[in-house]
Amino acid sequence: MSLLTPPLKRNVPFRPANLAKGNPFLSLRAVSFLIVLASFALLPAVRAQLVATIPVGAPPDSLEGIVASPTFNEVYVADFVDFRIGFINTVSNTLDGFLDLANEPFGLATSPDGNTLYITEDPGFLEAFSLVTFTQIYKVTVNAIPGIPAVTSDNSTVYVPCAISGTVFVVGGPFNAKSIKVGAGGAFDAVLSTNNTSLYVTTGSKQITVIDTATAKVSGHIKTATETIGLVVTGTTLYATGVNNVYVIDTTSNTVVDTIKFHTGPGRFLATLPAVTPDGAFVYVPVAENLPSGAAENFVLVIDTSTNQIVQTQTVGNKPRQVACASNDIYGYSTNTLDGTVSAYNLAHPPPGQ
Numbered sequence: 001m002s003l004l005t006p007p008l009k010r011n012v013p014f015r016p017a018n019l020a021k022g023n024p025f026l027s028l029r030a031v032s033f034l035i036v037l038a039s040f041a042l043l044p045a046v047r048a049q050l051v052a053t054i055p056v057g058a059p060p061d062s063l064e065g066i067v068a069s070p071t072f073n074e075v076y077v078a079d080f081v082d083f084r085i086g087f088i089n090t091v092s093n094t095l096d097g098f099l100d101l102a103n104e105p106f107g108l109a110t111s112p113d114g115n116t117l118y119i120t121e122d123p124g125f126l127e128a129f130s131l132v133t134f135t136q137i138y139k140v141t142v143n144a145i146p147g148i149p150a151v152t153s154d155n156s157t158v159y160v161p162c163a164i165s166g167t168v169f170v171v172g173g174p175f176n177a178k179s180i181k182v183g184a185g186g187a188f189d190a191v192l193s194t195n196n197t198s199l200y201v202t203t204g205s206k207q208i209t210v211i212d213t214a215t216a217k218v219s220g221h222i223k224t225a226t227e228t229i230g231l232v233v234t235g236t237t238l239y240a241t242g243v244n245n246v247y248v249i250d251t252t253s254n255t256v257v258d259t260i261k262f263h264t265g266p267g268r269f270l271a272t273l274p275a276v277t278p279d280g281a282f283v284y285v286p287v288a289e290n291l292p293s294g295a296a297e298n299f300v301l302v303i304d305t306s307t308n309q310i311v312q313t314q315t316v317g318n319k320p321r322q323v324a325c326a327s328n329d330i331y332g333y334s335t336n337t338l339d340g341t342v343s344a345y346n347l348a349h350p351p352p353g354q
Contacts, residue, residue, distance in 0.1 A: 052093040052344040059340035071114030078105035107148035120146035142169040161187035175216040182209040230273035241271035273322035286320035316343035
């Protein structure tokens, strides 16, 4: 591993006082789908527009995971093809430098204090990297083809979903090195409930696996009408993205309480890895491709969490994989896998008084 190239020119860490208070699943868009998109324009407008397209990797299929720092003005991008992590400055929306790796990075997460970057790497590693000293903390072997990791709020435990074995590998905590089987399919994305008592894992199937973190055992499954891929939690609500739908799940009962249909016509549109704005007001959902053709899409859905309605679509680059929302609640970022770029856009905010 090398240091950042070129050297990172980091801004003052973000503080509120500083501000003025590939599991690929029809290339032709069905008429009904266009009608659904057109109907979004009738909903209340929110502020959002593309502000920058940031080159990071060599196209095609170079970029994977993305995560925003909770404390620094930075976003981290996994450049799978070039074995490196890109550092994007969220004030200037420019690329500050790269962290070179020995293996291909895929999924990213940060510690709650923003001081540690966790990187899942092919063929089966989890690497922890200090964002303070810019040195490796550790690198451990996990199961094959790791996905998007989840980190506990006390930073003691990292849960790594692993696609080939359909398991979650535990790093740290009382169940260190335990492998938890989550189903016959794969394991792709993992998120913790707000109180850290449950871990939710997508398996690329029509169910989400729930793990009791106190026992490191599967405690149940949440059934969905279509396959799910991505997850994000805000409060006691879990949003699960997948084919044609976004599912709204109550984490107190682990039941689906609402289904947001973003495509109702022929074909299967794949929504991938979402993010929630820091204020919890909106969820951003990238729609990556049409199935089974694999033709790329280029937009992100904006969901109002107070109504669970799609209030806008944001145009981005081709085949957006994952979204991150900057901690200052100003910009959102999408990795565009086919283009090797990151799209930066203004985050939506509720109208004044709401």
